[in-house]
Amino acid sequence: MATSFKQAVNKNLECPICLSFFKDPKNLTCSHTFCKGCLETLLETRGKLLCPTCREETLVPGGDVGRLQPNITVRSLVEDVETQCYSNGNQEDKSLQRNGNKCQKHPKNDEDFFCRNCNKYVCSMCGLLEHAIKDAHTILEAGAHDPDQKNHVEELAAKADAKIYDVDKFVTSVVNQRKTVHNVQEQLNDEIDATFAKSVQVLKERKTVLKNEVKHGLLGKLETSLGDMEESGRKQIDQIKKVLDLVRSGLNFPLLTEALTSHKANCQQLEDLLSRIGLNEELPRRIAKEGEVCFRSQGSDGLQLGQLSHLESKWVLRTECQLPVNNNMSGMVISPNNEMAVGCQKGGIFIYSVEGIIQDTVLKSVQIVALDFMPDGGYVIRDSNNRISMYTEHCEKLDVTLETMVDSGNVSSGLTVGNDGLIFIGYSAWRKIQVFKPEGGKAIREIKCNGYEPRQIVAMTSSQAILVKSYWNMVQVINDVSGAIIHSISKDGENAYPAVYQDNSVIIAWVRHGQSLLSIVQYTKELKYIKNILTDFKIIRPIRAWYYLQAFKKGEIAFCTSHRFYIFHETWE
Known part of the structure; x- marks a missing residue:
């Protein structure tokens, strides 16, 4: 409750224009209060002084904002709050301040606001005068924009993790099917060897022919095809992880204006990669099905050893x-x-x-x-x-x-x-x-x-x-x-x-x-x-x-x- 009360007090001691504590607060005819410097900027920009809150015009004696009635009560409260914050060394409040760049147009101001329409950080003066009032853009505090960016990355990371899981599951299926084909090869070789052992020397030529057919024929091509699919799946996983690391590493540094373009490009690259990778989970099974080959022994009749045949x-x-x-x-x-x-x-x-x-x-x-x-x-x-x-x-x-x-x-x-x-x-x-x-x-x-x-x-x-x-x-x-x-x-x-x-x-x-x-x-x-x-x-x-x-x-x-x-x-x- 104490924290909420402190935040409420601080909020009411902020200038509606610069969103900082009042500096030399001045009252307008409508009783609204603003910083002297902010009012001077408004007067210089528009040639007359319209209240940013209610739009009522205030006559400025001699064009000098300093001659407007000061708000002594607000100024005293601001001085008391600033003194208390300084004496207590409030690290929590300091942590809320953004260590951003200084505005080139207003060197005294930090770029601690974010324009959604222009996709860049701006200072409070630029945000109000150029983006909000002039162009009707949406202005956020930098602290409000950063969580949105982090949430987007977290959602993207969740998609990437799900895709990695699917591809890894697919690769596991490919490995199992490849093992099945390999086991068939091993079994065929054992049967060929067993039959050959009972045959005479002239069967050696036939044995070589059959083994070459197992290794370099249909089964060899099928195993190579499944091996290529396995390698392709692993490369897809590596691609996703590589781009995901780039996206995640972007959160380790302040996303200042110059870094936003690169980070956005990395996010888009990851989204494109996730949508482009598709898995044909039926294809490995069909390839392995084509490899269901059996060896039929012919004994020693004709000295042919046997032959390979597969399902039609x-x-x-x-x-x-x-x-x-x-x-x-x-x-x-x-x-x-x-x-x-x-x-x-x-x-x-x-x-x-x-x-x-x-x-x-x-x-x-x-x-x-x-x-x-x-x-x-x-x-x-x-x-x-x-x-x-x-x-x-x-x-x-x-x-x-x-x-x-x-x-x-x-x-x-x-x-x-x-x-x-x-x-x-x-x-x-x-x-x-x-x-x-x-x-x-x-x-x-x-x-x-x-x-x-x-x-x-x-x-x-x-x-x-x-x-x-x-x-x-x-x-x-x-x-x-x-x-x-x-x-x-x-x-x-x-x-x-x-x-x-x-x-x-x-x-x-x-x-x-x-x-x-x-x-x-x-x-x-x-x-x-x-x-x-x-x-x-x-x-x-x-x-x-x-x-x-x-x-x-x-x-x-x-x-x-x-x-x-x-x-x-x-x-x-």
Whole structure:
């Protein structure tokens, strides 16, 4: 209570202008009291003396503030308080004073206030006259600003710690899967050695061949791949810790004006790093699954020792379902939380689980031409008027405008969002792709599509490239800055619909619309053949030859026609 009383007394002995104890206090006509020096500055600045508290004008005899009536009572109280504080050696009050820079305009004053609008420290005179009164800026005491800055760093540090925990957990999973692959290698070597011991000398050659296949073949490549993933995860942890140390170390020193820019940059770098690092937790398990190899002994017959064989995978239909609105599918994407979103030209987005069970219907009044998701789960919608609208993950419309082109009513134009949040808008009629920041406004660049049309576009996950469905039977990988074609593939008589698959590979749905046959093939990011996933799967032919292909995060594949969808998954035999 004593401390609160002391603070109340001190507060009432502070000049409302300089926020320091009154120095030579003078009364105005309205009975408000201010320092003589503060009133002189006000008079010099404005040419007349208006009370900063009630705005009533006070006539100054001869223009000399010193001739105004002094407030003897306040001056005596200030002298008593200052004398008591000095005699008691009040270290607590001194600790509240900020050891800042001196103001260049008012050398006697410390920069012990902070302007939120200008993001810098100022003295009391500058804060009142230039920032608060003149520009209507928000002024805080420096002591009030510092806790906000510390709270921001603490929140950021908590995010970093959580991300480090997730990455470390991921790395542990990778290590375990790598050990599994390594154990398989060891077991295979033991079985090969046991069989070889019972065989004759001529089997040595075969033994060498088999061991080389274990070490340098599929299993060796898988172990190398998991090792690279482990190393990448550890490097990500080191990156986060390094930037986090810079952010935390910034709190060990007073955040003066010249240090704020550097500290803010470090905080932004950490936030960007945390949002950029994503973990595909299913990928290590799938890689290890490919390494489930067994050794089959052949005894001494034929002196072949044995052979390595691995499980064969097979893709099967998990779900087939008719869409609620017939012949109206306009787009299909997978959300950040691994749900399938199907857009409808007549209005609305249908949300399905990976099992094909409908979860929700949102934005029912919005006519969808194309759609995608922002990294935070928000929607990006291209409507029937070729306008781009953005919504939060809770379907609240954002006040963001993208200054797009008019695409002559062509609805077969693409839309995609990159991992960094950049929005790519394709225009078939103009043969261009515009690139926008999430904040909207004008396009930051235009990509010229020479020799192709951006009917469907998909941002690649780990390279500066875009996957483009050009003409009906053609897919291209283009540079997302120059628009140059990097790789291309086509098939006569088959419509092509591409998607990005795991590990940045590409899958393409080849559709023979007239025969109602679907084939899905996996390629490298350079569009080199890897394997067939489906061959000549019979679909129910829609009226309109317009399809979409997408992959769920754990590898399931969704194929959507204008009136129904199919979900396929991989099984092992």
